[in-house]
Amino acid sequence: MTSRINKPDTATDVYLKIFLDEMKSFTMIAGAGSGKTTSLVKSLTHIKTTKGALLQKRGQRVACITYTTIAEQEIWHDVGHDPLFHVSTIHSFLWSLVKSFQTDIKIWVKLRIEEKLTKLRTDAANFGPRVQAKTRSKNSEDIERYTSELAFIDAVSHFNYETGSKYSKGILGHDDIVKMVPTIISNNSTFKKIIAQKYPYIFIDESQDTLEEVVSAFKSVQAQEGEKFCLGFYGDPMQKIYATGIGSITIPEDWKTLQKPENFRCPKNVLTVINNIRKQGDRLEQTGRENHPNGLGSSYFFIFPQDDQRDENILKARNFIARKNSDPLWTTNTKETDLRILVIVHRMAANRLGFSELYSAFIDHAPESLKLSFNDGTAWPLRPFVNVILPLINLFKSNTHCEILKLLRVHSPLLKKENLDASTADINTRLSNLQESLRNMTTMFNDGSTSTMKEVLSFATTAQLLTLDDTYLEYLNGVVVQDPNNEDDLVEFFNLFFKCPATQLYGHQKYFSDESPYSTQQGIKGAEFQRVIVILDDEEGRHIQFSYEKLLGLKAASTTDQQNIRDNKDSVFDRTRRLFYVCCSRAVRDLAVVLFTNSVPEATSAIKALRIIDDASVITLDNLQ
Structure with missing residues (x-):
C-alpha cells in the first residue's frame, strides 16, 4: 500500500x-x-x-x-x-x-429499440416542408435498420459489452450500459x-x-x-x-x-484566489496547510487586448513573473519547469503548436465519432502515421537500425515471410530498398517541407513500408464517391485531411502525448502543476457552454441565461465559475490568469471590483513597460 x-x-x-x-x-x-x-x-x-x-x-x-x-x-x-x-x-x-442477467438485458434491448423506433416515426410524422432530403433519408434508413435489428433480437443467445452497439449481433455500447x-x-x-x-x-x-x-x-x-x-x-x-x-x-x-475544507496543494496567495472564486458558488472556504513548501506562492491577473499579439503578451507576462519571483523557470518550457498553459478549446493549442489545418479537418469537417477520437488522440485515419510512419522516421533519425527492422517486419509486406525469397541477396536488396525509401520519406518531414499527408502516405504504400486496409486505400486513391445524404460521409473530410502538411503531425503528437505546455481546461481535473497560466479568451476560445466575460461582468447575460437563473437551472455563470475554480486550483506554486478583452480599462475596473485578487496583482501592458 x-x-x-x-x-x-x-x-x-x-x-x-x-x-x-x-x-x-x-x-x-x-x-x-x-x-x-x-x-x-x-x-x-x-x-x-x-x-x-x-x-x-x-x-x-x-x-x-x-x-x-x-x-x-x-x-x-x-x-x-x-x-x-x-x-x-x-x-x-x-x-x-x-452481465449474467441475460433475460433482463434482452427485454431492455427490445424496449430500447422500440423507443427509438417510436421517436423516429414521430419525427417523420412531424417533418415539415423545410426538412432536408438527407434528414428524411437518414430517418428512413434508421427506421429500416432498427426494424431489422428488432427482428433478430430473439435469435441473440448472449449479449456482450463493447465500445459501440450492434444489437442484432449481441453487442452493447457505452451509452447502453449507463442507461440499461x-x-x-x-x-x-x-x-x-x-x-x-x-x-x-x-x-x-x-x-x-x-x-x-x-x-x-x-x-x-x-x-x-x-x-x-x-x-x-x-x-x-x-x-x-x-x-x-x-x-x-x-x-x-x-x-x-x-x-x-483543507487544501494541501495551493499556497496562500493562490488559495485566496480560489476561495474568492468559490465564494459565489457554495461558499465552502478552504484552509491552507501550515508551512507550505512554496511559502506564500504568487498569483497575478493579467489583462491584455484581444489582438494579434496574444502569444507575445503571454511571453511578456511570463518574463514579468520570472523577474518578480526571481524564478527563471517561468521563461522555459522544460519538464523541470512543470508549467501548464490552460486553454478552453483544443483549437487554441492547435494554432500555437502548428497543426491548425489538421485540427480543422477533424473538428470542422468530420463526423462526430471522428471528432471525439481525434480529441483523445485515437482517430483511425491517423494510425498509419502514428503507429508506423512517425516511429520509423524517429528511429531513422536516431540511427536505431534494430528497432527499425522490428517495426518493418510487422508492417512492411516486403519482409513478410510469405513474400521473401530464400536467397540472402534478395533479402539484402529489399533491406537496401527499404532503407533508401525511409531516407527519402524522412526528408518529407524536414523543416520547410510542403509534403502533404496524401503524398507521404502514397509514398509509404508505394515503397511498401506499410500496407493499408481496403477502405483506407479507396479514400487514398479517390475512388469513394461522396454521398450528400449520409451525415457520416468521409469524402469531404479525407479531401481536407490529405491536403494537410504532414509536418503538422509533429505538433499534434507533441500536444496529445503531453509533451507541450498546453492542456484544455476541462482535461486537467485532478492534476497539479508548479506553475499555471489560465487563459480567458472568449473571442479565440469560443465555447457555447462557457463565457468568462459573462462571469466577470464584461458581457450581459442573454435571455436564455436569465431564464436559466430564474428556473434555478445550471447557467453559463455556474459552469464557467466551476471551470475557473478547477483551473486556478491546479497551482502548487504560482498562478497567472491572463484575460484577453476588447476593453482593457473596463475589464481592469471590473476585476478590481470583484476582489478576486488584490489590486496590486492586476497587471496590464502599461505595468509591464
Missing part, C-alpha cells in the same frame, strides 16, 4: 470511520487539493482492518467506482490490489453487475438485494460527474436495504465540469454529509 495510508487523519477522516462502522451512508464534499482520494483509500483500508475477515468469510467485497481508468489504476495500487476490493470504472462495474443497468436496478427489488449482499459497501468517486440515473439507482438500493448497505459519494459539486454529471447530490435525512 502507498503513503496515503500513513498520512495523518483529518477531522473528516475520523468522523468518516465512525460512519463506516455504523453503516451510515454519506456524501463527502472535498474541495480541490483536500486529499479526497486519500480519504477514499483510508475508507477502504479501515473497512479491511475492521471487517475484512468477516466480509471475506461471507464472500462479500467492497466496491469502489472511479471515473477514469487512470484513477482506477491509482486506487488499485494504493490498496495493493487486495482481492477484498473491486475497483473499476462505472461502465465496467455496471456491466459486472448485470440503472433501469434494471431501479425496477427490480431482487436485483437490489443481490447487489447489497455482494457489495455491502459501494463508494463512488468523482460523484459530481456521475450520471443522475446511476446515482438514483444506487440510492434506491440503499433505500430498500437500509443499514445492510453503505453507499458513499466522494466528490465536489464545485468541480463538476461535464454537462451529464449530477453535480450536487440530494440525500435523505438519515444520511451524513461531510466536508473536507
